[in-house]
Amino acid sequence: MFYRESGDFKTSYAADQQTFPIRFDRWAIGLVCAFAFLVMPFLINDYWEKSVLLPFLVWAMAALGLNILTGYCGQVSLGTGGFMAVGAYASYKLTTSFPELNLFIVILLSGGVTATVGILFGLPSLRIKGFYLAVATLAAQFFLVWLFNKVPWFYNYSASGMITAPERTMLGIAISGPNSPPWATYLFCLVIVVFFAVIAKNLTRGRIGRSWMAIRDMDIAAEIIGVAPLKAKLSAFAISSFYIGVSGAMFFMVYLGAAEPTEAFGIDKSFLVLFMIIIGGLGSIFGSFVGAAFMTLMPVLFKNIMVGGLGWPTDLVSHIIFMLIGGLIMFFLIVEPHGLAQLWRVTKEKLRLWPFPH
Amino acid sequence: MSPDFLYAVEVILNGLMAGVMYSLVALGFVLIFKASGIFNYAQGVMALFAALTLVGFQTGQVPFSHLINAMFGTDYHNWSNGMNNFMAIVLTMLVMIAFAWLVERIVLKHLVNQEPIILFMATIGLAFFMEGFGDLMWGANIKVLDVGIPSGGSFWLEDVTRGWAAEGSEYYGMYIDVLDVWAAVIAVVLVVALTLFSQFTKTGRALRAVADDHQAALTVGISLRAIWVIVWSIAGFVALVAGIMWGSKSGVQFSLSLIALKALPVLILGGFTSIPGAIIGGLVIGVGEKLFEYSIGPMIGGATENWFAYVLALLFLMFRPQGLFGDKIIERV
Numbered sequence: 001m002f003y004r005e006s007g008d009f010k011t012s013y014a015a016d017q018q019t020f021p022i023r024f025d026r027w028a029i030g031l032v033c034a035f036a037f038l039v040m041p042f043l044i045n046d047y048w049e050k051s052v053l054l055p056f057l058v059w060a061m062a063a064l065g066l067n068i069l070t071g072y073c074g075q076v077s078l079g080t081g082g083f084m085a086v087g088a089y090a091s092y093k094l095t096t097s098f099p100e101l102n103l104f105i106v107i108l109l110s111g112g113v114t115a116t117v118g119i120l121f122g123l124p125s126l127r128i129k130g131f132y133l134a135v136a137t138l139a140a141q142f143f144l145v146w147l148f149n150k151v152p153w154f155y156n157y158s159a160s161g162m163i164t165a166p167e168r169t170m171l172g173i174a175i176s177g178p179n180s181p182p183w184a185t186y187l188f189c190l191v192i193v194v195f196f197a198v199i200a201k202n203l204t205r206g207r208i209g210r211s212w213m214a215i216r217d218m219d220i221a222a223e224i225i226g227v228a229p230l231k232a233k234l235s236a237f238a239i240s241s242f243y244i245g246v247s248g249a250m251f252f253m254v255y256l257g258a259a260e261p262t263e264a265f266g267i268d269k270s271f272l273v274l275f276m277i278i279i280g281g282l283g284s285i286f287g288s289f290v291g292a293a294f295m296t297l298m299p300v301l302f303k304n305i306m307v308g309g310l311g312w313p314t315d316l317v318s319h320i321i322f323m324l325i326g327g328l329i330m331f332f333l334i335v336e337p338h339g340l341a342q343l344w345r346v347t348k349e350k351l352r353l354w355p356f357p358h
Numbered sequence: 359m360s361p362d363f364l365y366a367v368e369v370i371l372n373g374l375m376a377g378v379m380y381s382l383v384a385l386g387f388v389l390i391f392k393a394s395g396i397f398n399y400a401q402g403v404m405a406l407f408a409a410l411t412l413v414g415f416q417t418g419q420v421p422f423s424h425l426i427n428a429m430f431g432t433d434y435h436n437w438s439n440g441m442n443n444f445m446a447i448v449l450t451m452l453v454m455i456a457f458a459w460l461v462e463r464i465v466l467k468h469l470v471n472q473e474p475i476i477l478f479m480a481t482i483g484l485a486f487f488m489e490g491f492g493d494l495m496w497g498a499n500i501k502v503l504d505v506g507i508p509s510g511g512s513f514w515l516e517d518v519t520r521g522w523a524a525e526g527s528e529y530y531g532m533y534i535d536v537l538d539v540w541a542a543v544i545a546v547v548l549v550v551a552l553t554l555f556s557q558f559t560k561t562g563r564a565l566r567a568v569a570d571d572h573q574a575a576l577t578v579g580i581s582l583r584a585i586w587v588i589v590w591s592i593a594g595f596v597a598l599v600a601g602i603m604w605g606s607k608s609g610v611q612f613s614l615s616l617i618a619l620k621a622l623p624v625l626i627l628g629g630f631t632s633i634p635g636a637i638i639g640g641l642v643i644g645v646g647e648k649l650f651e652y653s654i655g656p657m658i659g660g661a662t663e664n665w666f667a668y669v670l671a672l673l674f675l676m677f678r679p680q681g682l683f684g685d686k687i688i689e690r691v
Contacts, residue, residue, distance in 0.1 A: 076475055128675045131397050131478050135622045136675060139668035150659035267619070271482065278479055315498060316424055322490025329483025333476055334468040 003351040019201055036190055041183040049182035054255045055296045057189040058247050063276040063288035064193075064200050065243025070274070071283035072204055073236035074216030075125050075133055079140035080273045083241050085265035086114045086144060087248025089154050092163045095176075095253070096156060103168045103175050107192065107253070111246040117144075118241020125233050129219070141267055148261040164258040176253045185254045192250065196243060201285045203239065212236050213283070244273075275325060279332055281341025290340045298324070368533070369652045370645055375538035377644020378545045382603060383621040384628065384636040385548070386596040391630045392569040393589040394466070397478045400485035402618020404454070404594060407492040409601030409610040411453050413503050414496045415446035421495045443505045447598070454594030455587075462587045489615060498612070503605035508536050541603045548599060549637060552592075561588060569631075623671035629681030638682065643667045 003024045010016040020026045044053065062080060069075050090110035094101060121140040125133050148154050155163050167177030174180040175188050203209050211232040214222035223229050252259045259265070272295060280291020299321050306317040336342055383401060390398040414421065418441065441449075465484065469477055556562035567575040568585045576582060604614050620643075628639025647666040655662045680686055 076478075124672055124676060128679050130475055132626060132675055132679060134475075134478070135626050135668065136672045138619065138622065139665060139672040142665035142668050146661060146664050150661070267616075271486075274479070274482070312429075313424075316494070319490045319494040319498065323487050323494065324490075326483045326485065326487025326490060329486065330465055330480050333472075333480045333483065334465065337472075337476060 003348060003354075005352075019198075019205070033194065036194075037187070041187055044182045044186055046182055049186055050255075051300055052297065053186050054189060056293055057186075057193045058251045058255055059273065059276060059296055060289050060292035061189075061193050061196065061247035061250065062244050062273045063280065063292045064197060064285065065240045065247065066273045067277045067280075067283065067285070067288045068200060068204070068212070068243065069236050069240035071277055071281075071287075072209060072216060073212040073233065073240075074219075075122075075129075075233065075236065076131065076274075077137040077240075078134050078267070078270045078274070079121060079137035079144075080244055081265040081267055081269035082141040082144035083114050083118060083244040084248030084251060084269060085148055085261050086117050086241075087111060087245030088252035088259055088265070089148050089163065089261075090114065090245065091249035091253050092156075092165070093154065095166060095168060099166070099168075103170055103188070103253070104192075106168075107246055107249045110249040111242040114245020114248065115238040115242040118237045118244075119234055122234050122237025122241075125237065126230060138267075141270055145261045145265055148265075160260075162258055162260045163252070165253045165256075168253075176257070178257065180254075189250050189254055192246065196246065197285060197289070200243070204285065208232075208235060216283075275329055277339075278329055279339055281339030282337070284339070284341035286344065287339050287341030290344070294340065295325075366649075366652070369648050371534055372538075373645035373648030374641055375534065375542060375644070376648060377641035378538070378542045378637075379600075379603060379607070379640075380617070380620055380624045380643055381637045381640030382541070382545055382548070382596065382600040383617050384624040384640055385545075385552070385633065386593040386600065387621055387625055388628075388630065388633055388636045389552075389596065390589055390593050393565055394568075394586055395474060395477070395572075396466070396481065397474060397630070398593065399478060399481040399618060400488060401593065401597060401621065403485040403488045403492070403615040404457075404597035405601035405604060405617070406610070406612070406614040407457075407488050407601075408450055408454055408594065408598040409503055409605035409614065410492045410496045410501070412446055412450045412505075412598070412602065413501045413605070413610055415441060415449050416443065416503075416505075419496060424497055425494060447505070450598055451595060454598060455591045458590030458594050459587050461590055462583060466586060467583065485615065485618070489612075493612075500609045500611040501605075503602065503610050505602055505606065507540050507602075507606055535607075537603070537607055541607075544599060544603065545637070548596065549633065552633065565589065620667060623667040626671040626681055627674055629683040632681070632683035635681060635683035643670065646670055 003022065005022050008021075008023045010021075020029060040053075062084060065083075066077065066080055069077050087110045090113040091106050094106045094109055095103070098106075117140075121137065124136045128136060149161065155161055158164075165176040167174050167179060169175065170184075170188070173184045175184055204212070211222070211227045212235075214225070214227045215229060215232045215236075219229055222232070248265070252264070256264060276291035276295045277288060278291070279294055280289070281287025302321055302324070303314070303317055306312045306320070307314055332339055338345075383405060386401040386404070387398060390396055390401070413419075420426070461484065465480060469480055556565055564575070564580045564585055565588070567578070567580055568582065572582065575585075600617075601610075601614070604617060608614075621640075624636065624639040624643050626639075627642055628635025628637070647663045647670075650666050651662050674681075
């Protein structure tokens with residue numbers, strides 16, 4: 001009825017190739033963005049910022065990154081936590097060495113640093129694949145976290161070994177540090193995430209995204225039809241690490257404020273992001289957002305119901321959440337390997353035909 | 359003999375012992391991988407779950423007591439004073455077999471013919487589920503596991519080795535945990551038993567047939583699903599043994615499930631499809647990380663055991679992607 005392509009006449013090539021060819025989609029995305037940018041900053045309070053919106057944005061960014069590597073290029077990585085740590089420590093070193101540097105630039109540069117490290121750890125992917133590669137990325141995870149623990153230069157020789165985000169302002173408003181207002185941190189992260197989501201969407205539609213998908217589907221065949229595996233794999237590692245580095249920098253500078261590598265960037269974070277993209281949908285930008293939302297909101301929801309509503313002890317609830325996450329992972333892999341994004345796609349397909357059955 | 363040399367020997371011996379412990383976990387991986395092509399990440403959690411269940415039976419805990427108490431406001435903890443070790447081990451084994459059957463029924467059956475990486479991720483999900491389930495069933499506190507295996511340093515060995523050191527040197531003898539020696543003995547027995555089982559029994563032959571070629575095995579009338587249940591049960595048994603050894607060594611706690619991660623580089627080194635490979639890989643990793651920590655660790659800040667195994671595996675993979683004893687990887691379009 002409402003969701004259909006008929007009547008939406010394309011008169012130019014540009015219109016024919018736009019990101020969202022269906023008018024309803026454009027409207028929906030526009031409305032969501034308008035709400036997020038114009039309404040949400042006035043509604044936000046400390047609780048929503050700290051326990052829902054900021055974690056969602058940070059993890060959505062990380063999930064975007066991992067989805068590029070795992071979902072689009074087919075290289076499974078368990079080093080997400082380590083790469084996030086690189087982003088966090090790069091932003092810390094940059095902002096303490098150059099206090100005048102704009103926070104946006106700091107975060108982008110941290111992404112760049114992480115991309116370099118990502119290429120380095122991506123090199124083995126040219127020779128090994130599948131879960132062999134997953135184990136190789138574990139080396140990145142454990143080695144990087146160890147490095148940030150052991151080399152005092154990274155944490156500026158502080159006695160506790162922790163890094164603490166100094167207060168940095170933009171247009172006179174604190175973005176990092178304890179005095180930052182919720183709406184400012186929220187908007188800051190939102191701008192970054194939306195900007196890079198648009199870029200990711202277009203990257204994956206273009207030549208480079210197609211070469212990733214060719215590598216994912218079968219790398220030998222892709223090589224034969226002229227996709228350079230070296231370029232495709234390393235670019236996937238670089239861009240994915242860039243995204244993950246940016247998310248790590250936001251995670252530390254804006255959300256946590258203080259971090260200790262083993263605690264904040266452990267292997268559990270790598271699994272968390274992997275689960276987000278499995279549940280959300282491998283190889284889908286929309287899926288990265290849905291997965292991140294699901295994995296950040298579900299524990300909050302369950303805690304509120306079981307601890308707040310039923311009065312159960314918190315450790316019991318955390319066990320149940322563990323079981324639920326594991327169960328859901330298996331459920332999705334069995335029933336819908338393409339995740340929530342595929343369910344949404346099916347719904348859209350149904351909507352297009354509604355009210356007719358075929 | 360100089361004390362430095364003796365220290366190095368001690369480090370190597372301790373590394374071998376640690377390697378045996380890794381091999382115990384890696385064995386379970388290899389068994390499942392050979393028979394079903396599934397890389398079972400949950401092997402470490404299976405060891406944790408088996409150890410938790412064993413302690414639960416030994417001390418006579420009420421399963422899910424925490425949950426029941428929270429739901430109904432009751433105060434149950436123990437239903438008896440527990441049972442003897444033998445009974446507890448047998449019951450735990452039954453639980454592991456039931457678990458294998460359930461996994462086959464609920465998960466694996468639906469994932470036949472999926473890509474290996476999908477199966478791998480499914481077992482990560484399984485690991486999370488079991489971790490939550492085990493904690494929910496038996497409680498998450500650290501438990502002491504004691505099935506009567508002696509532990510602690512050996513005074514005899516300390517005395518003997520002190521005699522070897524040069525006169526007047528500051529050397530107080532080697533410290534080697536007796537428990538580790540027992541673990542080594544048990545591992546050897548386990549490997550011999552598994553080899554005998556797979557060589558000389560009908561089921562064992564069926565297992566090897568399935569490992570060779572699924573479809574050919576099906577055509578000669580071997581039930582794949584039954585084989586999978588058997589393999590997962592055997593892996594459960596290996597997990598139980600590993601759980602007992604690790605549990606008696608460092609208590610039954612969450613970190614036990616992380617040894618699964620350590621078993622990954624072991625497997626890469628040894629090759630996914632080879633039982634001797636798992637053992638040798640474990641020994642190489644164990645000795646390697648202890649020696650590295652002893653010789654180079656102090657120079658770069660220590661705690662290198664966290665990552666050494668992975669980096670070694672990574673470097674190794676660059677030169678020999680199939681591992682030491684693995685089948686050669688052949689790719690076709």
